[in-house]
Amino acid sequence: MVKTFKTGLIKVSTRLHRFMGSDSDRHWPARVLETLETKYHLLPKDLLRLWYVRRRTISDKFKTDSIFIYDWASAYKQNLSIREYDDLYKHPDLLLYKGHILSNGEVRIERIRSN
Numbered sequence: 001m002v003k004t005f006k007t008g009l010i011k012v013s014t015r016l017h018r019f020m021g022s023d024s025d026r027h028w029p030a031r032v033l034e035t036l037e038t039k040y041h042l043l044p045k046d047l048l049r050l051w052y053v054r055r056r057t058i059s060d061k062f063k064t065d066s067i068f069i070y071d072w073a074s075a076y077k078q079n080l081s082i083r084e085y086d087d088l089y090k091h092p093d094l095l096l097y098k099g100h101i102l103s104n105g106e107v108r109i110e111r112i113r114s115n
Helices: 002-020 032-039 072-077 085-090
Strands: 050-058 063-071 095-102 107-111
Touching: 032 063, 032 095, 032 107, 050 085, 050 095, 063 072, 063 085, 063 107
Parallel strands: none
Antiparallel strands: 050 063, 063 095, 095 107
16 A cells, blocks of 8 residues: 555656756746647646657748647656657657747647547
8 A cells, every 4th residue: 555655646746846847847838838728728637747849940031849749647657758759759649739839939739639
């Protein structure tokens, strides 16, 4: 029973650590969470399951970041480490949303599959 409690506690603290932040933590880009909440009506409990991979694209005229939002909780359960786009490319079933963050801060996200 103690082992089960410890396992549950580790899972919860790992999720909370992502949002509490530290010097080495990444945070959600501006307006991405807002877009997910308003456009797709995700609740905070749904957002806890998600994380992202970001890829920067620079062209002659502008720079834009591609963002790929995946089911972090499912990856954790499957013991998968998603650190970059290539890791996510190997497991496309985890990908839920994709989009772009333009240089002016505008966020465009589309749903790939429902969670």
